[in-house]
Amino acid sequence: RIARAASKKEKVLFSGYHGWSDWYLSANLASDNALDGQLMPGLQPNGIPRGLIGTAESFEFNNIDSLKAKIIGNENNIAAIIIEPARGELASDNFLTELRQIADDLNAVLIFDEITSGFRMCAGGVHREFKEKPDMAVFAKSLANGYPMSVIIGKSSVMEAAQSTFISSTNWTERTGLAAAIATITKYQKLNVHQHIKRIGESVKQIWESEAEKHSLNISTSGLPAIAGFTFNHENAQALQSAFTIEMLSRGILGFKQFRPSLAHTEKEVEIYRKSVDEVFLYLASLNELDISNINLADSTFRKLTKE
Structure with a gap:
């Protein structure tokens, strides 16, 4: 405004991505796929005034x-x-x-x-x-x-x-x-936190890359060290990602395809994470195509956490 x-x-x-305000979601009034490459596909602009059509447009x-x-x-x-x-x-x-x-x-x-x-x-x-x-x-x-x-x-x-x-x-x-x-x-400023999170983020990216190579998994890493992420280069990448999260959770780690380091993360946590990724990547590498197709997929959309 x-x-x-x-x-x-x-x-x-x-x-x-710029939140869920009317001005932003109105981009999908003129085209249902305007926000597909910005956030996620299939966002419905229900409740957004039709008068906002054409007031916001996305670019690459x-x-x-x-x-x-x-x-x-x-x-x-x-x-x-x-x-x-x-x-x-x-x-x-x-x-x-x-x-x-x-x-x-x-x-x-x-x-x-x-x-x-x-x-x-x-x-x-x-x-x-x-x-x-x-x-x-x-x-x-x-x-x-x-x-x-x-x-x-x-x-x-x-x-x-x-x-x-x-x-x-x-x-x-x-x-x-x-x-x-x-x-x-x-x-x-006193603790130079940006230097710490950069170092931790670089360590985690290195873990993904080295453990994937070790277990012959095809992945790609991206992002700055402090906003890092990885993806499986597989036709059923969402299934592998879901399995990764499930297996990491079973080891007490909320592991996802992204990582946001903080000052609280130390080399101790990084080493624990490394061992868990090693185990999980070994497990994923052992799966055949049938196993992968039977994985329960994580929901990739926003949804209510309460029951109707």
């Missing part, structure tokens, strides 16, 4: 031509361009340079959603590592070590627009999140 108020325009172009990350294609015919109505600067991979320098130029040419607000990437590479946003800077950046509970907290930062020329639109809060006087954020950032 701040970006729209600042630009006095309406349309939003985005790449990545690190693909400037994909963005340019969405701009054609909308040059005078682009309010904001929003990306996640890092998730599976970092935004490339060339992509960011062109992205910054396009936003300037359109007089659109460039926003970095740092809810996932923030505090992974440094005490702040990943954008601090880039030459090209956004007009706004958004953070959430990572800056308060899990306590409810969110922050919008930006250039004064953009943020001043917040004064011209109604923004309020139910929890103006609640200070726990603020206190937690100050304590978290102070400790983060």
Whole structure:
């Protein structure tokens, strides 16, 4: 809303996952598969006003031509361009340079959603590592070590627009999140947490790669060390992933295809994890195609946790 108020325009172009608000899910009003490559396939925009059709469209990350294609015919109505600067991979320098130029040419607000990437590479946003800077950046509970907290930062020329639109809060006087954020950032800087989580993340990626090679499993790893992940290169990858999680749980570890290291993870936990991955990858390598086809698949969609 701040970006729209600042630009006095309406349309939003985005790449990545940006929550479950109406503005984001409205992308699936015009096409059921608009969000398939951003989050997950099959999201139904039930309950989203039809009047929001065309107000938000997605483009491919690190693909400037994909963005340019969405701009054609909308040059005078682009309010904001929003990306996640890092998730599976970092935004490339060339992509960011062109992205910054396009936003300037359109007089659109460039926003970095740092809810996932923030505090992974440094005490702040990943954008601090880039030459090209956004007009706004958004953070959430990572800056308060899990306590409810969110922050919008930006250039004064953009943020001043917040004064011209109604923004309020139910929890103006609640200070726990603020206190937690100050304590978290102070400790983060004092202990150089980003260096620790990078080292732990690199160790875990190395475990996936070495143990997969040891047991002749075909996998691919991706992501920054602090936002790492792996996938099975198999036609029934979801089944293998489900079996991996089940077997890791039986060993007391909530193991998934992604790993988010924290200061609490030490070399001791990494070694325990290594031994478990070794055992589980050995088990997975022993499965035949029939065994794999009979694995109970983990649900890949959001769903209620309560019974009707």
